[in-house]
Amino acid sequence: MVTHPIFLRSPPFPGVAVSVAAVSAAAESAPVGDSVLDAVADARVGGAFWGDRPERITIVVRAGVTVSAERLSGVDSDRIGIVGDMPSMVQGRRLRDPVDPWHLIAGADAVHADIEDELAIVAGLLGVAVFDGQGRAVPTDRLRHAARARIGMARYRDCFTDRDVPVAQAIERLGEWRRHLDGNRGIAAASGMAFWKRDMMRQFLWDGLRAPSFLPPEKGLRSAQESGRALAIWPSRVPASTTHDAERMHVPICRVEDGFLRSNGLGAGLHPPSSVVIDHAGIYYNACAPSDLEHVLATHPFPPALVDRAKRLRAAISEAGVTKYGIEAGRMIDLPAGRRTVLAVGQVDDDMSVRLGGAGVEGNLDFLSRVRRSEPDAWIIYRPHPDVQAGHRRGHLSDAAILSHADAIDSGAPLMAMVQAVDDVHVLSSLTGFEALVRGQSVTVHGMPFYAGWGLTRDLAEPTGRRGRRLTVDQLVAGTLILYPRYIDPVTRLPCGPELMVDRMASASTPNLTWLIRARAAQGKLRRFMTLCAEFLHD
Structure with missing residues (x-):
């Protein structure tokens, strides 16, 4: 008797125990409805959906299954794909294991396999003809019955909580994983990834079979060109010439x-x-140029279910007090009663978002002076960027320079509490502006960040013609936090959604401090001390 693997199963994520990643386990048979089969077909999950994707296969044959010469008549042997490592009397192309059955079968004319084989099940769900080991055509209703039986012979679990869940939830999880992996197909190499990020970047960029090699830009471009695939780059850590070289070499x-x-x-x-x-x-x-996020915000239909999900996510973020870097601590400063209050959020002077989204504003001092000109009677609080405060990045302003335009300096209050306490938040291109919108706050923008130009902010810079669609905050959140990014759970190291990420950040779930992190913190403190000493001696 042939024992078949569980049909709905997890990819073999690198570095993650099978028991942790598993969404299913063998169990007594349970009834499964047609809606489940439809959901499986829509998500294209089941079998080794993360596997290899051979092209130009017309006939799919499970190794060991007999196929009559009549069925193969006139078919080039290179277009006959043999799946499995058993001996086969059929002359054809032995396919690499694992193979994505959905991709393989969608382009085929027929599948030859036993009725309970997952190749036959996928073919039945895709409407592709199936022939059994005796060469008989298998009716679609029998294939769907076999699919219901295979799916029903398992129990399903949430890999993040270890709780049993309905099969529909497991299908949704596998569908999200498929989209994550599919997004990595076609990446040959990665350049500019800091060595301390590479372990996590392997998780982010794994495509189901491999993670891209980390190579210098020149070698990465050659690898991508030779394979006909793309090069992934961290823009601030590769030479500016990299993108020009890629264009010349026709490398995505x-x-x-x-x-x-x-x-x-x-x-x-x-x-x-x-x-x-x-x-x-x-x-x-x-x-200055289009992006995938801008395209999503400008064109996505944002169905009600997605907008409702974004609304719940926005509420969870606000309730948990989560920001980009986790939960905040500190003591709020006192604000003057009966006077308009404005928070001006500083940034890193040489940050790419300032250079490419700053709309001509030249650093923190220029930004702060513009805030004062636009708010001459307001009580302005200036908030330095945390990386600048920690001594890691450029953009430090002396207290005297700040107080020539602002009324107060704050670096210790919880930022989101401050955002919600003031009358308006002024930003150049800072993510704080988006986080303020998430919390329903008024935002004035001096640059052109991704969240400007959609009718949600007071924009002082000239808008780009690619924007102009009127969005709700929940639509903005749906595009920005659900559709655009990828998340890896810091606990299980599995791809996850933003809701789990908010939970993890709210509970301070994060990898342990390494010697490298401690050394970097000490380096930042030393730089900060030297900057303050130089400022004191200059005064």
């Missing part, structure tokens, strides 16, 4: 950056990201 580029719910800890402090964005058109912070 995808840009990788930290996500908007990143981690419990600063990137400049060497805390690895648990969220990234991978953009094939541009990158979200570059207002």
Whole structure:
């Protein structure tokens, strides 16, 4: 008797125990309805959906199954795909294991396999003809019955909580994983990835079979060109010439950056990201060119179910007090009663979002002076960027320079509590503006960040013609936090959704502090001390 594997099963994620990743386990048979089969077909999950994708296969044959010469008459042997490692009397192309049955069978004319074989089940769900070991055509209703039986012979679990869940929830999870892996297909190599991020980047960029090699830009471009695939880059860590060289060599580029719910800890402090964005058109912070996020916000239909999900996510973020770098601490400062209050959020002077989304504003001092000109009677609080405060990045302003335009300096209050306490938040291109919108706050924008130009902010810069669609905050959240980024659970190291990421950040779930993180923190403190000493001696 042939024992078949569980049909709905998890990919073999690298570095993750099978018991942790499993969404299913063998169990006594349970009834399964047609709606489940439809959901499986829509999500294209079941079998080794993460496997290889051979092209130009007309006839699919399970190794060991007999196929009459009549069935193969006139078919080139190179277009006959043999799946499995058993001996086969059929002359054809032995396919690499594992193979994605959905991709393989969708382009085929017929499948030869036993009725309970997952190749036959996938073919039945796709409407492709199936012939059994005796060469008889198998009716579709029998194939659907076999599918219901195979799916019903398992119990299903939430891999993040270890609780039993309905099969529909397991299908949804597998569908999300498929989209994550499919997004990595076609990436040959990665360049500019800091060595301390590479372990997590392998998780983010694994495509079901392999993770891309980490190579210098020149070698990465050659590898991508030779394989006909793309090069993933971290834009700020590769030479500016890389994109020009890629265009000359006809190599597609995808840009990788930290996500908007990143981690419990600063990137400049060497805390690895648990969220990234991978953009094939541009990158979200570059207002000078299109990006995948801009396209989503400009064109996505945003169905009601997605908007409702975004609304719940927005409420969870606000309730948990989560920001890009986790939960905040600190004591609120006192604000003057009866006076308009404005929070001006500083940034890193040489950050890519300032250079490409700053709309001509030249650093923190220029930004702060513009805030004062637009708010001459307001009580302005200036908030330095945390990476600048930690001594890791450029953009430090002396207290005297700040107080020539602002009324107060704050670096210790919980930022989101401050955002919600003031009358308006002024930003250049800071993510704080988006986080303020999530919490229903008024935002004035001096640059052109990704969240400007959709009718949600007071925009002081000239808008780009690619924007102009009127969005709700929940639609903005759906595009920005659900559709665009990718998340890796810091606990299980499995791809997850933003809701779990918010839970993890709210509970401060994060990898342990390494010696590298501690050394980086000490380095930042030393730089900060030297900057303050130089400022004191100059005064």
